[in-house]
Amino acid sequence: MFPWLAMGHLLPFLNISKLLAHKGHKVSFISTPRNIERLPKLPPNLSSSITFVSLPLPPIPNFPPSSESSMDVPYINQQSLKSAFDLLQLPVTEFLRRSSPDWIIYDYTSHWLPPVATELGIKKAFFSLFNASALCFMGPPSSLIEDARTTPDDFTVVPPWILFESDIVFRYHEVARYVEKTEEDVTGISDSVRFGYSISESDAVFVRSCPEFEPEWFVLLRDLYQKPVFPTGFLPPPVSEDHEDDGDATWAHIKEWLDKQRLNSVVYVSLGTEASLLREELAELALGLEKSKVPFFWALRNEPTRSEPLIPDGFEERVGGRGMVHVGWVPQVKILSHESVGGFLTHCGWNSVVEGLGFGRVPVFLPVLNEQGLNTRLLRGKDIGVEIPRNERDGMFWSDSVADSVRLAMIDDAGEMKRTKAKIMKGLFGNRDENILYVDELIDYMKSKGSSHVG
Incomplete structure (x- = not known):
């Protein structure tokens, strides 16, 4: 597991890690020291199945050393955090080479990870913490990589690949900050390009939603991606394990x-x-x-x-x-x-x-x-x-x-x-029993694909 450095990403990645561990699978959860400290303690029955792998984050210029999460860095400086995150490529590669996992499940920011996994013979899944309709609005990987939408107005209309009636678009003010942010650091990789490569070079895409809630969007998403797309369900968090860093x-x-x-x-x-x-x-x-x-x-x-x-x-x-x-x-x-x-x-x-x-x-x-x-x-x-x-x-x-x-x-x-x-x-x-059925299907798929490790 390799989530982006934001609590809204770390916690769902941890929730699915626990479900995988409950089913008897060993999980390595990779993040930075302070983010790992912020996570809730594991229940005793899972502590031997989930290993936290702590990799120090390279320092971000002009920020304190404790800045390891999106909540530690103002929104306008998120590109600096992503640049530091990209420098984890070498230690992550070394860990994957040493540990030789069957699968790596990663987030949208890790556009550089799929080629590394391919070289090491590790199966790779992009886990989207965005729902199916949002992913459809973003578009097929080729469109994301081209990064063709450049102005706020481009995001306020229904894109041409959505052929059914939809009002799922941005308001001008909602996307203006996003466009400004990607231009703030012209040397950085835009979120659009990160998404595009993370999706296009994956073996499968896991989506934190379900077809019962957004049926037409899952159909379209599979058509846009032309690869296996699995719902994970909503992964409702357990109340008793809400993190307690204070x-x-x-x-x-x-x-x-x-x-x-x-x-x-x-x-x-x-x-x-x-x-x-x-x-x-x-x-x-x-x-x-x-x-x-x-x-x-x-x-x-x-x-x-x-x-x-x-x-x-x-x-x-x-x-x-x-x-x-x-x-x-x-x-x-x-x-x-x-x-x-x-x-x-x-x-x-x-x-x-x-x-x-x-x-x-x-x-x-x-x-x-x-x-x-x-x-x-x-x-x-x-x-x-x-x-x-x-x-x-x-x-x-x-x-x-x-x-x-x-x-x-x-x-x-x-x-x-x-x-x-x-x-x-x-x-x-909130139905945990119904939601876990999706994870069961996902596990069956991962097991059926087995391992393709390079000797």
Whole structure:
């Protein structure tokens, strides 16, 4: 296993590692020292089956040595993190040569890995933590490698290879940051090219979704890729093993507050570990939560590079006991599993979508970057959740829109069907027994292909 250096990638890779280990397979999980420390401890029955392989990350210029994850580096500097990640090629190659595994399962950033695996006679699978519809929007590997879409407007229309009706496209403001980022470091390999080679040179593609949820997209994906594509299911995370890098004290403090709230009354607010809102956006979000009169728990990411206050003066005093703000890491799965939580105001990263719907929480969408806008369109098309209205060009939103959206999701009569739909989704996203059947099929395929080691 070789995931990208982001918690939203490391944790699903670890979840599938545990399922493989449960089935009797030996797994080596490759990452950097600090990221491995951040992962939850393995249950005793799996500790002999999963080995963590710790490879030091080459230093990133102008960043502290502890910067090993996407949440340690501002979004605009993600290319620098990827350049450091690419320098792991030699130690990863040496490890693969020594350990001689049957398969290497890798992430989209590892565009250089498939040729290495081929030379060593190791089977290789690209594991996508993006769903099938997002992958289809990105297109066939040849289009990704050409990197033909260069302006934000190119991403706001349905691409020509999607022949059925679809509204899964980006809004202008959602993709503007992405395009700017890839131009920020012209010497870096773009994400599009990384995806293209990671897909085209794989033996198989594993997708964290299932055909029951997006049937037409899986059909199209197999046509675009012309190779085996396997759903892994949603890989819902186990509540009991949510990582605890701040110890139990953080959760005990949060749980004490949640325990005092009514059933399904709280909206949990978190925009992930990478997204940064502008100061004006943070102010509108805060005022919107205040105006909504709905109880909320707001997890704010700690941004050491930020000098201005994260929330408006006097906000916490005005919301009193109705709202709680926590700056820094929180145990998201435990919070979402708490019976007082009914909704989830989210950036709509796929990891968070899976976690929220896995507990039947109504999503309120505020997409910021990456594929989050595509996920929002997919879910809205299925009448799941509420999207906060925004300016199409600059993405600005207003406190009244936030308040109205939260109230619709949580308490208004007009949102009753959305609350019912979220509970129905729990049966699909959160059913561990159903999800594991996909992993069984995937394991059968991997075993049938065996090993092709070069002597």
